[in-house]
Amino acid sequence: MKIALLGYGNVGKTFARLLESKHGVYPFAIVGVHTARHGSAFNPKGLSVSPAFGPAVGSVEEFLERAQPSVLLEITTLNPMSGEPAISHIRSAFSRKIHVITANKGPIAHAYAELRDEAQKAGVEFRFESIVMDGTPIFNQFRNNLPGLKVLGFTGVLNSTSKVVVAAMARGLSLEEGVKEAQAMGVAEADASFDLDGWDSAAKTAALANVLMDARVKPQDVEREGIRSFSAERIAGLAREGKTVLIVSRAERTGGGVRMEAKAEVMPLTDLLATARGTSNLLLFHTDLMGTLGTVSMNSGVEQTAYGLFSDLVDVARSV
Numbered sequence: 001m002k003i004a005l006l007g008y009g010n011v012g013k014t015f016a017r018l019l020e021s022k023h024g025v026y027p028f029a030i031v032g033v034h035t036a037r038h039g040s041a042f043n044p045k046g047l048s049v050s051p052a053f054g055p056a057v058g059s060v061e062e063f064l065e066r067a068q069p070s071v072l073l074e075i076t077t078l079n080p081m082s083g084e085p086a087i088s089h090i091r092s093a094f095s096r097k098i099h100v101i102t103a104n105k106g107p108i109a110h111a112y113a114e115l116r117d118e119a120q121k122a123g124v125e126f127r128f129e130s131i132v133m134d135g136t137p138i139f140n141q142f143r144n145n146l147p148g149l150k151v152l153g154f155t156g157v158l159n160s161t162s163k164v165v166v167a168a169m170a171r172g173l174s175l176e177e178g179v180k181e182a183q184a185m186g187v188a189e190a191d192a193s194f195d196l197d198g199w200d201s202a203a204k205t206a207a208l209a210n211v212l213m214d215a216r217v218k219p220q221d222v223e224r225e226g227i228r229s230f231s232a233e234r235i236a237g238l239a240r241e242g243k244t245v246l247i248v249s250r251a252e253r254t255g256g257g258v259r260m261e262a263k264a265e266v267m268p269l270t271d272l273l274a275t276a277r278g279t280s281n282l283l284l285f286h287t288d289l290m291g292t293l294g295t296v297s298m299n300s301g302v303e304q305t306a307y308g309l310f311s312d313l314v315d316v317a318r319s320v
């Protein structure tokens with residue numbers, strides 16, 4: 001199967017290495033890579049993990065025309081305010097009957113229902129397992145193992161960067177030093193203020209509600225409060241009292257829709273939600289037939305995000 005990558009940052013490079021390591025069993029080929037500032041690369045027989053980039057093609061349409069992939073991986077930078085230009089990238093692929101897999105939560109948080117319907121109309125697959133918990137199965141679990149289950153709400157701790165920063169501040173470091181730690185791990189958004197101000201959590205909350213509760217909402221509909229109002233002194237003081245601060249994503253069905261929030265909360269370190277430390281994430285679903293069930297990912301990172309893309313890719317390859 002021929003794959004094109006739109007974006008070749010932390011996730012793209014890690015995915016390319018994973019694909020190379022599995023090539024004996026899964027002979028997928030990356031035939032094109034396009035970036036914002038590093039140019040474009042093409043090889044119909046497959047690119048290496050360190051492609052020789054030439055000048056950038058003029059547009060995503062031109063990129064798809066030259067690469068001729070059967071699957072596009074949309075792994076460009078998150079824009080939590082509008083989901084663009086990733087939404088347009090995905091539409092360009094659908095209009096050429098190209099399957100799309102993305103780790104970019106923006107399009108799902110802003111335009112899931114429309115994109116799902118457009119993919120169906122075009123007769124192509126649209127997958128996004130990596131958008132919430134770095135590839136730990138959520139959407140595929142519901143699709144494959146939990147038929148007919150109604151999600152009444154969910155509670156989750158889904159932003160790694162803010163937790164890494166709070167943990168650093170609890171050790172006496174500054175917010176900036178905490179951000180540097182998260183950046184060194186490759187888990188911070190390109191603009192880390194999206195993590196600190198709760199936009200990443202709001203986008204994940206909206207995406208989960210759109211896919212699993214048919215909410216048709218945007219991140220701006222999520223009540224949001226990040227961690228910036230907590231000073232390093234206050235967080236260190238809370239740590240001495242056995243407490244921490246977490247951005248908690250919550251959603252619940254109301255009479256007419258879904259109420260959502262992604263807000264910083266103080267809680268004891270012994271709270272179940274607070275056990276998901278560092279880059280670990282935890283998500284509980286409240287359902288009609290299965291009560292509350294949950295998923296945990298321990299110390300996940302960019303390798304697991306790449307695996308989520310890979311698992312989607314294998315699933316798409318099997319379904320066509």
Ligand SMILES: NC(=O)c1ccc[n+]([C@@H]2O[C@H](COP(=O)([O-])OP(=O)(O)OC[C@H]3O[C@@H](n4cnc5c(N)ncnc54)[C@H](OP(=O)(O)O)[C@@H]3O)[C@@H](O)[C@H]2O)c1
Nearest residue numbers: 007008009010011035036037038075076077078103104305
């Ligand atoms: N890192 C993680 O652990 C993680 C986990 C889950 C989901 N994600 C999501 O995965 C996506 C990629 O994350 P990342 O960590 O790989 O980001 P990154 O390191 O910042 O890389 C982003 C890549 O996208 C390219 N790009 C940006 N805008 C573009 C455009 N308009 N057209 C073409 N290319 C464009 C950049 O080009 P240049 O190289 O030229 O700048 C870069 O190669 C994001 O949406 C993020 O939210 C990341």
